[in-house]
Amino acid sequence: MADLLVEVLRAGREHGPRPALTDARGRTLTHAELSARVLSTAQRLRDMGFTPGTRMLFSVRPGPDAIVLALGTVAAGGTVVFVDPGVGPELFARRTELAAAGWAAAESVLYAASAPGPLRALARRRGLLLPNYSALPVRHIRSGPWLPGVPVGAVSMRALAKPVADAPFPEADPDQDAVVVFTSGTTAAPKAVVHTRGSLAAALDALATRCALGPDSRVHTDQLMLGLPALVAGAHWSLPPHGFAPAADPTALAAGLDGATHTFLVPTDLAAVLDSGVALPRSLRQVLLGSAPVLPPLLERARRALPDVELLAVYGMTEILPVAIATGEEKIAHGGDLLGRPLPGVRARIADDGELLVSGPNLCRGYLGEPPLTEHATGDLARLDGDRLVLTGRKKDMILRGGANVYPGLHEPVIAGLPGVAAAVLVGVPDEIGDERIVLALVPAPDAGPDLADRVRAALPHLIDAAALPDEITVLPELPVTGRTRKLDRSALRAKLAR
Missing domain, CATH: 3.40.50.12780 (ANL, N-terminal domain)
Known part of the structure; x- marks a missing residue:
């Protein structure tokens, strides 16, 4: 079974002088430099007492230094746990409790803004409730310059990557846990997906069957699912500004x-x-x-x-x-x-x-x-x-109205294909007796015209099941989205339409 880490490091040997990673400011690492920094980071972590099986909380924005540290952590036998400190102190506490990490890596400004002091007060006034990252009972790594609030003894991320002579190349270990990603789950019961070096390598191999990447490719993205296979293929991965x-x-x-x-x-x-x-x-x-x-x-x-x-x-x-x-x-x-x-x-x-x-x-x-x-x-x-x-x-988007089960995904593509419709979403808005009123939200295309809702209403009986015909049609300039991936936020849309 393939191993993600080994594949990335082997690409470093094969494509050494070619550009591998470029940040938003134009700073570039070659494949050889990337591999050397990953191996050096792994060795320095081991020298500091980092042991196989250790988990590292990771709250560092995407960039070459962050990618080096993440890969170096895995090369040292550890697991990277991606955590978002912006989820609120209670959920953050539950997630970190579940992760049971021994180390944490975070931006210096995050340490400063979450520690007691004027920056934390400013963050609170702006509605940002950050957990006290520096109070976590772990070994700390900082990204960026030392700031007030950074724990004493926090290691500089860049210092970890300084060259180490004869840092060993890791053995293949596809069964090793590599990353943990929190997804769904309530505050009381958070859920976190665990991927291994092998499962990640298999994912990249599957993507490569349809996505043609090679040494002449340049991938521009902040998505690991596309950036990592670019590295394996010897391609050049460039990153947009954080939060773009x-x-x-x-x-x-x-x-x-x-x-x-x-x-x-x-x-x-x-x-x-x-x-x-x-x-x-x-x-x-x-x-x-x-x-x-x-x-x-x-x-x-x-x-x-x-x-x-x-x-x-x-x-x-x-x-x-x-x-x-x-x-x-x-x-x-x-x-x-x-x-x-x-x-x-x-x-x-x-x-x-x-x-x-x-x-x-x-x-x-x-x-x-x-x-x-x-x-x-x-x-x-x-x-x-x-x-x-x-x-x-x-399944979870199913609408129940009058004893009929309505699945929005069955009808939305058909409605979105009507002239003048850029996007179409069906949601159920509960009433006081537990039934649901079906509301169709439309986003107009640039050439939609003023009577879009009327034209769509007239066309629907010929296109979709009678059980799915909406009780109401509303035209919105845009649909609410959530997260970095900008997924449709059906809950927010439902709340908006219920008012």
Whole structure:
């Protein structure tokens, strides 16, 4: 079984002088420099008492130094636990308790802003409730200069990466826990996905079957799922500024992509670029789309604007990524929410209730503190069209009205295909007796016209089941999204429409 860490370090030997990582300020590490820093970091950690099996809390913005530390931690036998200090003190405490980490790495400014003092008071006045990171009973690593509030004895991240002569190359260990990523779960019962060096390598190998990367490629993204396979392929990975939102500044996005051959966008970002009229560079070969449904109407617009770019819609989740990839042409030709064929090694089956169940070598070990997984229940409803998967809805998004079960994902792609509709979402708004009123939220395309809601209402009886016809249609300038991946926030939309 392949090993992610070994594959990255072997690429360092094979592609040594070629550029590997470039940050937003243009500073670049070659593949050889990246590998040397990873191995040196691992050795210095071991010299400081870091032992195999240790977990490290990780709250460092994406960048070459952060990637070196993360890989170095894994090379030392440890596990990187990605934690967001902005989730609030109570949930943060529950997550760190579950992680049982021995070390923590964080930005110096985070230590300063979370420790008692004027910066923490300022953060609170701005509505940011940060946990006291410096009070964690762990060994600390800081990213950035020393600031008041940084624990005494905190190690500089860059100091860890200084060259160590003859730092050993790690042995393959695909079964070693590599990363922990918190996903769903309540404050009382947080859930964290555990991936191994082997499951991550299998994920990258699966992606490589549809995403063509090589030494002549330059990937521009902050997504590890695309950046790490770029390193393995000997490609050049460049990072946008931390927190950059493509939809807010399409011109800056286009400038950052100059010379890039590959990138990853969420559908809302791609829509914003197309709406702006900003031209993306001709160097682009493939654009990966994911983290939210990728529907034919958006792909048709993108095909017209980017005729020489291959669009790839990636389906997966934190537990197993990727599951399937469909090209834009395949999805447009199909018309529904086609996911594509399961990728090599991925096994998919449809349960009796229609839920999609998946497994394979890229499946995570399981959830932290729980038994290992052999199969993952996706929460998505799907069907097989020959050997291709087609998404038909979400179990948890099901709307109950008058005894009928309505699955929004079955109807939203059809409605989104109507003239003048850029996006369409069906949500159920509960009433006082437990039934739900169905509301259709529309985002108009630039040429929609003033009577979009009336035209859609007139067309719907000929397109969707009578049981799914909305009680109300509302037109919104945009849909609420959440997180860095800008997924549709159905809960926020439901709350907005319930007012």
